[in-house]
Structure formats: structure tokens, C-alpha cells
Amino acid sequence: xxxxxxxxxxxxxxxxxxxxxxxxxxxxxxxxxxxxxxxxxxxxxxxxxxxxxxxxxxxxxxxxxxxxxxxxxxxxxxxxxxxxxxxxxxxxxxxxxxxxxxxxxxxxxxxxxxxxxxxxxxxxxxxxxxxxxxxxxxxxxxxxxxxxxxxxxxxxxxxxxxxxxxxxxxxxxxxxxxxxxxxxxxxxxxxxxxxxxxxxxxxxxxxxxxxxxxxxxxxxxxxxxxxxxxxxxxxxxxxxxxxxxxxxxxxxxxxxxxxxxxxxxxxxxxxxxxxxxxxxxxxxxxxxxxxxxxxxxxxxxxxxxxxxxxxxxxxxxxxxxxxxxxxxxxxxxxxxxxxxxxxxxxxxxxxxxxxxxxxxxxxxxxxxxxxxxxxxxxxxxxxxxxxxxxxxxxxxxxxxxxxxxxxxxxxxxxxxxxxxxxxxxxxxxxxxxxxxxxxx
Numbered sequence: 001x002x003x004x005x006x007x008x009x010x011x012x013x014x015x016x017x018x019x020x021x022x023x024x025x026x027x028x029x030x031x032x033x034x035x036x037x038x039x040x041x042x043x044x045x046x047x048x049x050x051x052x053x054x055x056x057x058x059x060x061x062x063x064x065x066x067x068x069x070x071x072x073x074x075x076x077x078x079x080x081x082x083x084x085x086x087x088x089x090x091x092x093x094x095x096x097x098x099x100x101x102x103x104x105x106x107x108x109x110x111x112x113x114x115x116x117x118x119x120x121x122x123x124x125x126x127x128x129x130x131x132x133x134x135x136x137x138x139x140x141x142x143x144x145x146x147x148x149x150x151x152x153x154x155x156x157x158x159x160x161x162x163x164x165x166x167x168x169x170x171x172x173x174x175x176x177x178x179x180x181x182x183x184x185x186x187x188x189x190x191x192x193x194x195x196x197x198x199x200x201x202x203x204x205x206x207x208x209x210x211x212x213x214x215x216x217x218x219x220x221x222x223x224x225x226x227x228x229x230x231x232x233x234x235x236x237x238x239x240x241x242x243x244x245x246x247x248x249x250x251x252x253x254x255x256x257x258x259x260x261x262x263x264x265x266x267x268x269x270x271x272x273x274x275x276x277x278x279x280x281x282x283x284x285x286x287x288x289x290x291x292x293x294x295x296x297x298x299x300x301x302x303x304x305x306x307x308x309x310x311x312x313x314x315x316x317x318x319x320x321x322x323x324x325x326x327x328x329x330x331x332x333x334x335x336x337x338x339x340x341x342x343x344x345x346x347x348x349x350x351x352x353x354x355x356x357x358x359x360x361x362x363x364x365x366x367x368x369x370x371x372x373x374x375x376x377x378x379x380x381x382x383x384x385x386x387x388x389x390x391x392x393x394x395x396x397x398x399x400x401x402x403x404x405x406x407x408x409x410x411x412x413x414x415x416x417x418x419x420x421x422x423x424x425x426x427x428x429x430x431x432x433x434x435x436x437x438x439x440x
Contacts, residue, residue, distance in 0.1 A: 004089050005062050008032065008103055011113035012055040018112050020057055022046050028106060029059030036102055039067040040089060065089050074098075125163075126217070133161050166206055167218055169193060174227065178235040183227070188274030192267070202227060207268035253289060253420050254282035256427045286424045289417060301422060308415040315408035322401040329394045335372040336384050342369035 008029060014020035026046040033042050041064040050056050070085040076098035081087040100117035107114035125133075136159035144154040160168075169191040177183035187193040192207030202224045203212035215222040257275040267275075295301040342365045349366060352358040359366060376384075 001065050001088070003062050003065060004091065005060065006099070007058055007060055008106075009050070009056055009058040010107075014112045015055070015057060018110075020110075020112060022048055022057060024110075025057045025059055028110060029061060032059075032102065032106060033061050033063070036099060037061070037063045037089070038071040039069045039083075039085070040064050041068060063089060129161055129163055133159060133164070136161065162206070163213070163218060166193070166204060166213065167222070169206075170204065170218070170222055174221075174230055176234070177231055179231055180228065183231060185274060185278070189271065189278075192269065192271050192274075194273065197224065200224060207271075253285040253417055253424075254278065255420055256282050256424045258427060282424060283428055286421045289421055290425075293418075295418070301418065305415065305418050305422065308411050308418065312408065312411040312415050315404050315411060318404045319401055319408050322397050322404065326394060326397045326401065329390055329397065331375070332379075332381075332385065333387065333390045333394075335375045336387070336390070338368045339372035339376060340384060342366065342372075345369065 010020055010025060026044065029044045029046060033044050043062045044059065046057065046059045048057055050058060065088050067083075067085055067087050067089065071083050073083045076094055077083050078092060078094060079090075081090060082095075097118065104114050104117055140156065140159045144157060147154050170187065170193070173183060173186045173190060177186055184195050187195055187204075194205040194212075196203055196205075196212065202215040202222065204215065204218070204222070205212045215224065215227075220226060256279050259272060259275045259279070262275065263272060290296050290301070293304070295304055345362055345365050346369050349355055349358045349362070376382075
């Protein structure tokens with residue numbers, strides 16, 4: 001090793017927002033070199049832009065490996081080779097940490113943007129992936145240019161590496177999962193990605209690959225500790241939803257997946273693995289339910305479904321009727337109150353010297369009165385009902401509705417469970433017939 005090459009890359013925004021110039025960056029680089037590489041011959045040069053057109057000013061520092069003179073020992077220097085004449089420069093972990101701290105302090109002192117160089121990146125991109133992205137983008141740009149020349153609109157303008165796609169897919173699932181089992185199942189179901197724990201670490205196997213990708217190579221965000229911490233926070237933040245309407249989703253058993261149909265639609269091997277696991281759980285739920293209900297006989301199951309269907313629709317009809325009567329009760333209470341409140345004002349309007357002026361001054365109140373009077377007349381109500389009587393009637397209707405709603409809800413939950421169970425049994429035997437036919 002004859003030389004060591006270091007690069008200090010500044011944020012592209014520093015030139016516009018913080019007044020960073022080529023001359024200033026060169027001066028900062030020279031001082032950094034003098035402070036941290038004493039005794040080494042060095043070349044320091046500054047470029048205005050990166051080869052990826054990012055617009056970032058950056059400084060190259062190339063030092064000769066051999067120290068030409070002995071220097072004062074610094075706190076980060078570990079062994080005599082780090083300060084004696086004729087010794088080679090050593091990039092130890094402690095030295096690199098020192099240099100990262102120095103760069104962060106340099107940026108802070110110069111009023112420039114900085115990133116945390118000590119704690120890594122949530123999404124780690126190595127050199128091989130960086131160049132793969134560069135080559136892919138250049139190829140895509142050439143293809144898009146040819147499409148535009150032919151009068152066609154490109155469908156994709158930004159190239160994405162396989163690891164970038166994998167990061168996005170894992171992040172999408174991680175943001176919504178609440179347990180590791182949920183996280184693992186969703187990855188398989190949605191994207192065909194298998195995740196495994198091994199020696200305290202996570203690794204991921206995308207569909208179509210044979211070798212797992214370690215979480216460490218994807219970024220800190222995808223490693224075991226942070227994944228479990230995110231899942232724990234998701235579980236805490238998930239709201240507890242109290243359903244009070246008729247469309248609430250009951251606790252249903254899982255439905256079997258028609259695996260062969262899904263594979264014909266283009267699902268991959270990852271989805272097939274998830275579906276087999278899912279079907280085993282769903283069939284176990286189905287058998288437990290049918291055993292508990294004593295409905296392992298097909299005729300008994302059909303009869304019970306018919307009974308529940310009748311009970312469900314009868315209860316629903318009563319609940320809907322009660323809801324309509326409760327709504328009418330509320331409407332009548334509202335209009336009766338408006339009529340009683342604004343009737344004296346309407347009488348004053350008739351006796352006013354200037355009815356038009358009075359009308360203009362009390363337009364909203366008089367409009368409410370006339371609307372209430374029209375409603376009472378349309379419903380042939382000649383005597384205002386007692387507010388207390390209306391309220392008592394409403395409470396009685398609400399109590400009656402609650403009783404029938406419980407019957408409706410119980411019938412609905414059991415009905416849907418048994419319908420799902422019947423569908424699962426039918427699909428299970430259909431899959432069994434397919435397997436036997438395939439074996440023959």
C-alpha cells in the first residue's frame with residue numbers, strides 16, 4: 001500500500017445556503033490534512049461536483065503511506081507506528097472513528113450541513129450496489145430516450161436495484177405489522193419474501209432467489225433489534241376501535257386459499273409457502289368450530305345455516321324498523337321544539353308595524369318556525385306532543401333495539417363463520433381430488 005485516499009464530501013445545499021465555495025472547501029481540506037495526517041506527504045485537491053451529478057463540492061486527500069518524520073502523539077494514536085518516522089499509516093477502527101468525529105466537528109465549526117457519521121445509515125448502500133444503480137440508470141435513460149424519439153412515453157424513469165425494491169417492500173410491511181408472526185406472514189403473502197432468525201440476526205429471501213440477504217447489508221432499520229422495536233411500537237399505537245353500527249366486522253375464521261388458482265395468476269413460490277401455512281391454520285380452525293357445534297354432518301350444517309339465515313334477516317328487519325322509528329322520534333322532537341320556541345316570534349311578526357323589516361331582522365328564526373310548522377302539518381299533528389313523553393318513547397325504542405341487535409349480531413357472527421367453514425370444507429376436498437388426480 002503506497003497511498004491512502006480520503007474524501008470529504010459536502011452537502012450539495014452548502015454551496016447555495018451556506019456560502020461554500022471551491023476556495024473555502026480547499027482551505028478546510030488543507031487544514032484537515034495538516035491536523036490529522038502530520039508527517040505524511042500529501043496532495044489535497046477540490047472538485048466542484050461528483051461524477052453522479054449531485055452538485056456536491058468535495059475534497060480529495062491522498063497521503064503517502066510512509067511517515068517522513070516523527071510527530072507529536074495524539075490521543076487517538078494507539079501504537080508507536082502511529083507517530084514514529086518511517087512507519088506506515090494505519091487505518092484502524094479507532095483512527096477512522098477519530099476522523100469521522102473530526103469531519104463532523106469541521107462541518108459544525110464552518111456552519112455547514114452534516115450527517116451522523118458514527119451511527120451508520122438506516123439504509124446501507126455498498127459500493128457494488130451504488131455502481132449497479134448507476135449502470136441501471138444509464139441503461140434506462142438510453143432506453144427512455146429511444147422511446148421518446150419514437151413518440152412513446154416511458155413507463156419508468158428511475159432505476160431501482162433489487163435491494164432498493166426489497167427495502168421498500170419490507171418497509172411497507174413493517175410500518176403496518178404488529179407482531180413478528182404478522183410481519184413474517186405479510187411479507188410472504190404480499191411479496192413472497194421469507195424472513196428467518198439465525199444467530200440473533202435476521203435475513204430475507206426474496207422470491208426468485210436461492211440465497212438469503214442479511215439484514216446488515218440492507219441497513220440498520222431491517223436488523224432484528226430495530227424490527228422488533230418497531231413492531232412493539234406499532235402494537236402500542238394501534239387504536240382500539242369500538243364498532244357500534246350494523247356493519248361491524250365479526251370475528252371470522254380464516255378462509256382457505258385456492259393455491260392452484262393463485263399460482264396460475266402469477267403468484268410465486270414465496271406466496272405458495274405462505275398459502276400452505278395459512279390453509280393449515282384455517283382448516284384447523286374449521287374443524288374445531290364444527291366439532292364444537294356438533295355439525296360435522298353436511299345436512300346438519302346446511303340446516304343450521306338456514307335457521308341462522310332466517311333469524312338473521314328477521315332480527316335485521318326489526319332493528320331497521322326500530323331505527324326508523326327512533327329517527328322519526330328525533331325529527332319530531334326537533335321540529336316540535338323549534339315550533340314552540342319561535343311561534344311567539346311569528347305572532348309578533350304578524351302584529352309588527354313593518355312586517356318586512358321584522359322579517360329581515362329575524363329571517364333565520366322565522367324560517368325555522370315555518371319549516372317546523374310545515375312538517376307538523378304534513379304529518380297531521382295538530383297538538384304538540386309532550387317532550388318528556390317523546391324522550392321516554394325514544395328510550396324505550398333504543399332499549400328494544402339493543403335487544404334485537406344482540407340477536408342480529410350473534411346470528412350474523414355464527415352464520416358467517418359456518419358459511420366460511422362450509423366453503424373451506426368444499427375447497428379442501430376439491431384440492432384433495434386435484435392431488436389424487438395428479439398422483440394417478
